[in-house]
Amino acid sequence: MQIGISRHHSFMRDSAKPLKSATALDPKYYINSDTYHHEVNKMIPKGWQIVAPAQSVGGSGDVIARTLGDIPIIIVRSPSGALNGFYNICPHRAGPLAMCDKRGAKRLRCAYHGWAYDFDGQLKSAPEMNEAEDFDASAIQLTPINVKEWHGMIFAKAGDGLEFDTVIAEIDQIVGAQIDDMVYHSSIAYDVNANWKVYIDNYLEGYHLPFVHPSLTQAVDYSVYITELGKYWSLQRAPVDDETGAYESGEALYFFIYPNTMLNIMPGRLQTNRVVPTGINRCTVEFDFYYSPGVERRAPADIEFSEQVQEEDRLICEHVQKGLASGVYSPGRLSPARESGVWHWQNLLRADYLNADLL
Ligand code: FES
Numbered sequence: 001m002q003i004g005i006s007r008h009h010s011f012m013r014d015s016a017k018p019l020k021s022a023t024a025l026d027p028k029y030y031i032n033s034d035t036y037h038h039e040v041n042k043m044i045p046k047g048w049q050i051v052a053p054a055q056s057v058g059g060s061g062d063v064i065a066r067t068l069g070d071i072p073i074i075i076v077r078s079p080s081g082a083l084n085g086f087y088n089i090c091p092h093r094a095g096p097l098a099m100c101d102k103r104g105a106k107r108l109r110c111a112y113h114g115w116a117y118d119f120d121g122q123l124k125s126a127p128e129m130n131e132a133e134d135f136d137a138s139a140i141q142l143t144p145i146n147v148k149e150w151h152g153m154i155f156a157k158a159g160d161g162l163e164f165d166t167v168i169a170e171i172d173q174i175v176g177a178q179i180d181d182m183v184y185h186s187s188i189a190y191d192v193n194a195n196w197k198v199y200i201d202n203y204l205e206g207y208h209l210p211f212v213h214p215s216l217t218q219a220v221d222y223s224v225y226i227t228e229l230g231k232y233w234s235l236q237r238a239p240v241d242d243e244t245g246a247y248e249s250g251e252a253l254y255f256f257i258y259p260n261t262m263l264n265i266m267p268g269r270l271q272t273n274r275v276v277p278t279g280i281n282r283c284t285v286e287f288d289f290y291y292s293p294g295v296e297r298r299a300p301a302d303i304e305f306s307e308q309v310q311e312e313d314r315l316i317c318e319h320v321q322k323g324l325a326s327g328v329y330s331p332g333r334l335s336p337a338r339e340s341g342v343w344h345w346q347n348l349l350r351a352d353y354l355n356a357d358l359l
């Protein structure tokens, strides 16, 4: 009897289903280390994601050090104004080209033994290598990554994967003009004790608004909340009416860009998020704030309010992680009216897991 049951279980796949019969993703993907290592080494690095505001590399020789999943990267502004990105991994013995952000560097000099590269990633000098036989410095380069600047934000990805326009062109049509005049204001990061996907699952539905965010529900009209699905993005939109609070009236637009970027647009304000895994059951969410000229006066109220919403989301996500990790939860049915964004993203995950032989 027992054997029969476990056999039955072993060939049940967590496959994609139509929205009306869909269930949530299997909890094993939130706790399993094979999944996690695939995500931080492969899935996340190859997805376009926001890494910084463009002004953090505003001048020639400005360098930022970040990570894509578990891969350290650097991005540098060359004298021509172009942005070049590389693995932050020296071909000598894997040292870092930069351990922190820098302004006005002349070369990319490894912090370990001083090998120096130009801004195209070409090795230019390597101390005390004269006696190494057949050592050809001209054949040694940093490994490049892809970098794009879009309305004052820097996106990056490593390895193959989609073209930037495949991911961003439709979003640019919907909202590019609206965010074009916005100016970077400030950044903040929050740690959450939950798997990075729990945070994204939660982001992708307004279903929880009345229960988790009573004050947000007063500003955003939940009754006419709409979700639109692109191929690698989704958009939740709803009218905003909050004359006395942090926001002008208009529309709230919440874009999710697979795998881990969000653009949260209120009238005159853009808040970007990147969800960065820091362990199987931990993540950091990076927030950057941008405002249209004149609207930055609302920044203190806006940032305080978003901190409150973030705290409410953090708390619910940490409880959900405990439920997923309990070993006694099986995936539940999704609301077709309210969870199409969750369904869409979890199907992108399932397709990726299937490709990687993890499904
Ligand atoms: S690891 Fe970079 S110079 Fe040695």
Ligand SMILES: [Fe+2]
Residues within 6 Å of the ligand: 202, 203, 208, 212, 213, 313
């Ligand atoms: Fe929320």
